[in-house]
Amino acid sequence: MDDNGEELVKRAARGDPEAYRDMVTLYGPRLFSYLAARLRSREAAEDAYAEVWLRVWKALPSYESRGRFQPWLFTIAHRLSLDMLSSESGRKSVSLDEPVEDGGVTLAERVGSGEPGPEREVLGRQEWARASAVLEGLPEEQRQTFLLREFGGLSFSEIARAMDCPLNTALARMRYAVLKMRSAVEEHHA
Amino acid sequence: MHSPEHEDLALLFESGELDEAGRADFERTMAGCAECRAFLESVRACHRLSTSARLTPRPELDEAVLESGSPRPRLLDPWTVAGVASSLVLAGALIAFLGRPAPRPADLAWSSGLEERVAAAGEELEAISESLGAETESGDIDDDLDALESAAEIFGEQG
Secondary structure (H helix, E strand, C coil), rough: HHHHHHHHHHHHHHHHHHHHHHHHHHCCCCHHHHHHHHHCEEEEHHHHHHHHHHHHHHHHCCCCCCCCCHHHHHHHHHHHHHHHHHHHCCCCCCCCEEEECCCCHHHHHHHHHHCCCCCCCCCHHHHHHCCCHHHHHHHHHHHHHHHHHCCCCHHHHHHHHHCCCCCCHHHHHHHHHHHHHHHHHEEEHC | CCHHHHHHHHHHHHHHCCHHHHHHHHHHHHHHHHHHHHHHHHHHHHHHHHHCCCCCCCHHHHHHHHHCCCHHHHHCCCCHHHHHHHHHHHHHHHHHCCCCCCCCCCHHHHCHHHHHHHHHHHHHHCCCCCCCCCCCCCCCCCCCCHHHHHHHHHHHCCC
């Protein structure tokens, strides 16, 4: 996917609108999933999603391919989400565990129910609802590391660079996150 | 003996960040370490779970993103435009320089009316010869006059 992605990015940087569309199609679901989980708010995720692509578009002409577009994309998303979270105090966010619809249905439950929301999301399953509850309870750095790895597809070296921490720290955070989610995962596979 | 280092290695193994020798080492370790294998399976299960939970943005959102930020085709990049413009300016200046009317050389201005002056000088020479009664052969005078007229024609053409 990365090779195809790099080729798409090069074509988009040359001004090929079709390549830009394909790029959004290729990376969009991962990016949106990451932002939704990271920001815990559908509305904020949509704002951030549009903003990330706008930043990508602005930077594309000067983008120099160093092998992987995806870490670059998710580093932009990571930094934007940090900015949004730090300035979000006055803004209503919706936790995966908070009711977001009439009848007290939580976002996690809706995602897990398979029921299409108004945004016609491709929904996860019940196990994700359980796992997301565990994810919600993780310390912020572990949660960020997990999301960058699982949704962003970043390597641990790339995560360390994005989060400005040593490689061993990134590995330790992921290790703790995996161990804490293990019960939910094992329940899923039981 | 299982340790956190083995779990770190399992993470690096799964993310493809171990070199060939590192992968071989870890595979040997894993063969004798049930906890390592269990941890690796947990990592993989987390990945499967995350993949199944992936969300898709609304199509309208993607369309809005493409509408607002899609790159417009660039016919020429700015450096090409600048290069072509510079070349056109230089070519225009060169054409203007080469196509200008040739100035009349100032040092040939005196040749204007030369033929008349040569003819007058010939007449004057003949008159002097007659008045002096010199035995000047008229053929010599004619030769001199011819030479002067040829010179006048040459200068006249150049002027």
